[in-house]
Amino acid sequence: MWQQAHDTIVAVATAFGRGARQIIRISGPEAWQAIKRVVTFQESVPKEEPLQPLVFATWLDWEGLPARIPCDVFYWPSGRSYTAQPVVELHTICCGPLAQEIIARLKLRPARPGEFTLRAFLSGRVDLTQAEAVVGVVEAREVRELHTALQQLAGGIGGPLRALREELLDLVADVEAGLDFAEEDLPFLSWEELENRVTAAGRTLEQIKRQFEKRRGNTELPRVVLVGPPNAGKSTLFNALLSTERAIVSPVPGTTRDYLTAVCTHRGVTFELVDTAGLESWPGKVTACASGSTNSTETSTGDGDSSIAEKMQAATQRAAQTADLWLLCWEATQYSPQTVGAAWDIHNSQTLLVLTKADLLPIGGSSSCPEDAFLVSARCNIGLEMLKDAIVNGLLAQQETSAGVVAVTAMRCRDALQRASDAIQQAQELIRRRESEDFIATALRVALSSIGEITGEVYSEEILSRIFSRFCIGK
Ligand SMILES: Nc1nc2c(ncn2[C@@H]2O[C@H](COP(=O)(O)OP(=O)(O)OP(=O)(O)O)[C@@H](O)[C@H]2O)c(=O)[nH]1
Ligand SMILES: [Mg+2]
Numbered sequence: 001m002w003q004q005a006h007d008t009i010v011a012v013a014t015a016f017g018r019g020a021r022q023i024i025r026i027s028g029p030e031a032w033q034a035i036k037r038v039v040t041f042q043e044s045v046p047k048e049e050p051l052q053p054l055v056f057a058t059w060l061d062w063e064g065l066p067a068r069i070p071c072d073v074f075y076w077p078s079g080r081s082y083t084a085q086p087v088v089e090l091h092t093i094c095c096g097p098l099a100q101e102i103i104a105r106l107k108l109r110p111a112r113p114g115e116f117t118l119r120a121f122l123s124g125r126v127d128l129t130q131a132e133a134v135v136g137v138v139e140a141r142e143v144r145e146l147h148t149a150l151q152q153l154a155g156g157i158g159g160p161l162r163a164l165r166e167e168l169l170d171l172v173a174d175v176e177a178g179l180d181f182a183e184e185d186l187p188f189l190s191w192e193e194l195e196n197r198v199t200a201a202g203r204t205l206e207q208i209k210r211q212f213e214k215r216r217g218n219t220e221l222p223r224v225v226l227v228g229p230p231n232a233g234k235s236t237l238f239n240a241l242l243s244t245e246r247a248i249v250s251p252v253p254g255t256t257r258d259y260l261t262a263v264c265t266h267r268g269v270t271f272e273l274v275d276t277a278g279l280e281s282w283p284g285k286v287t288a289c290a291s292g293s294t295n296s297t298e299t300s301t302g303d304g305d306s307s308i309a310e311k312m313q314a315a316t317q318r319a320a321q322t323a324d325l326w327l328l329c330w331e332a333t334q335y336s337p338q339t340v341g342a343a344w345d346i347h348n349s350q351t352l353l354v355l356t357k358a359d360l361l362p363i364g365g366s367s368s369c370p371e372d373a374f375l376v377s378a379r380c381n382i383g384l385e386m387l388k389d390a391i392v393n394g395l396l397a398q399q400e401t402s403a404g405v406v407a408v409t410a411m412r413c414r415d416a417l418q419r420a421s422d423a424i425q426q427a428q429e430l431i432r433r434r435e436s437e438d439f440i441a442t443a444l445r446v447a448l449s450s451i452g453e454i455t456g457e458v459y460s461e462e463i464l465s466r467i468f469s470r471f472c473i474g475k
Helices: 031-035 096-106 115-122 128-139 143-153 158-180 191-216 234-242 305-321 337-343 384-402 405-432 437-455 461-468
Strands: 009-012 021-027 039-041 054-060 069-076 087-093 223-227 260-266 269-275 325-331 351-356
Touching: 009 096, 009 115, 021 031, 021 096, 021 115, 031 069, 031 087, 039 069, 087 096, 115 128, 115 461, 128 437, 158 191, 158 437, 191 405, 191 437, 223 234, 223 305, 234 260, 234 269, 234 325, 234 351, 234 384, 260 384, 269 384, 269 405, 325 384, 351 384, 384 405, 405 437
Parallel strands: 223 269, 223 325, 325 351
Antiparallel strands: 009 021, 021 087, 039 054, 054 069, 069 087, 260 269
């Protein structure tokens, strides 16, 4: 789909419904020829395609149209247009059937959602963060969101990142040239020079990260909530994911009574992790287990067990309702699809099934675990990195569908910036240890591709589909 940028597309660029005017937008090599199929010009028109932006007063005109309808035609040549192709806009009275008739007579391919901005991106007019900002502006629900989107549209971090990318490209070229001519013993780059340039690149990247965070404004952190039956190992996992001993852990079921929150950052994505009281089943159709008599992690209520159970259920429910992602924890040795499935809804994109205490599984016991479950042992530090990666990926996917587009861009950028920063640090470490230039070049290439994901030099069809499918038609 993304390669087809050379045909001519058309779409109504204004919202459907009643209004004073509507705009029909055309982009592509046939734009100028096509518009002549539906209008007559009220004044003389240059024979050749104009070389500068122009506005023409015209009438809609075709055989069988009972009256001439006045309209304005705006023309931008490829060098001056949004899509970097000839663009024509027809501004006329707002009328749905009229728009349909014009589009039918233009005989052009209807544009897909976001296709005009996609063309702007593919031609280098805007980077991916700016493309997303276009959606941010359209979707802004309040002034603050509009300001953030406009800042992003105005350039954001794209410019400085592109400059840094150029510098890293030069560096990789120099390091690799040194490799190619290694046998000839030509010192293309001294270790000191290499070290200085990579350190400078790292400093620039840290500056860009700071600038990015400053511009971001206060957005609420996404929430990841640990749920599951009592004693499943939620609090132990909570502590392990945070690398601290925040929550009380005990073999007695019902240890956690209220919910606990802590902020966690992985791959540059910050989220709130929430530990909850154990529940036998999904909040809503549940009874909480309050059979334990151990200390609460929060203040003790002093009520009877049934009242505590109700409060625990309510607390877990409150925490769960605001979750962007649930980690449903279940002891791996107790797992069976029937028991889990009967009590919990696990088949949704918001839930990751986490099978805990993997160290207690007999050898070969993991074969009965479902493929999409995460097998972890907080005690033996097994599977935690993979789970954290999945949390970040899950949050990114969730945010794509639920949050404002600027928040999504922020998460995507932060993730990519962190990966670039890690790669540069790794390159610095390799240089310090005077490791092979091969490894150094590889680390720098990782940084380059992470930066390229933000600026749009490196993109996959998947990223483009995700971004541009959020657009409305005509943008
Ligand atoms: N062997 C093993 N034991 C674990 C692991 N994780 C937790 N446990 C033990 O399981 C018991 C329960 O752990 P918790 O983390 O308190 O479980 P919980 O799900 O928070 O329990 P509640 O708060 O009662 O709902 C404790 O005795 C932990 O030491 C693990 O990875 N391996
Ligand atoms: Mg607990």
